[in-house]
Amino acid sequence: MAGNAKTKSFLLSTATVMVGPPADLHKLNPAEHSLGLVKNFQMTADPTYIELTQGLKNSVVMSVKNADGVKCSMEIYEYTVRNLGYAAGLDASGVSFDTNSEMWLASAAYASAGKTIEVNSDISAKLAAGDYIFMQNGVDDKVHIAKIASAVFATTKTTITLAAGYEPAATVNFPIGTRIGKVKRIDVGNSDVQPEFAAKIVGLLPVDNAPFTILLPKIKITKGLGVAFQTDNFGNLPYEFTPYSGVETDPFYSEYENACAVLFAR
DSSP, rough: OOTOOOOOOOOOOOEEEEEGGGGGGOOOOOHHBBBSSSEEEEEEEEEEEEEEEETTTTTTEEEEEEEEEEEEEEEEEOOHHHHHHHHTTTTOSSSGSOOOOOEEEEEEEEEETTOOOOEEOOOGGGOOOOOEEEETTTTTSOOOEEEEEEEEEEETTTEEOOOOOOEEOOTTTOOOOOOEEEOOOOOOOOOOOOOOEEEEEEEEETTTOEEEEEEEEEEEEEEEOOOOOOSSOOOEEEEEEEEOOOOOOOOTHHHHHTSSSSEEEO
């Protein structure tokens, strides 16, 4: 009958979205490059045409496509340093944007005289001058962000000295048990050059988990930053990729030439 299916190649799936340097297009993998939980990934093409018309009715007699209008949009749910860095227009593909989930407990209260706080373990190799930490009294909003002047281990403890100008207010107390963790500073709006990346998207067909794969040899992340503190739903980063056609100096131009997106299906 009209409209009946010919195959079982239906698409009902979530997508794994991977981003990395253009030269690593064929090396992108979930373990190193995935953006984590993604919902509602969509790639759309909205081409535009220049038309030549004739006559009183302006009948179209010729048209030429002058833009493909390819865009990719998605919702990114994990507020990691890397995902926030990409969203802010930074090159967050390096190891300096790896997630740091370690936290330490203060073994001595913050001492305002020496601008120090102590931890009963050797974490000196994990902290360097110029790094940023948070200090959290309990598990609520009593949080202080500070820059580190030094972190020195001696006699079973690491003494963290805060940089000048980053001391907490004199009326704020950070006692023994204060939670301490390393954080990454992300400067929004401080980048004049938008970095280029490559992306790989993989979804699975429901009939047999066969992959449907999209390679984007060159993209810019042209939208993405969104921070919403709300209680009725989980927040997400509204990413948008803009794919670009290659030029001769791009890593895989000889393979994909002007294709801004490459689909692999069966």
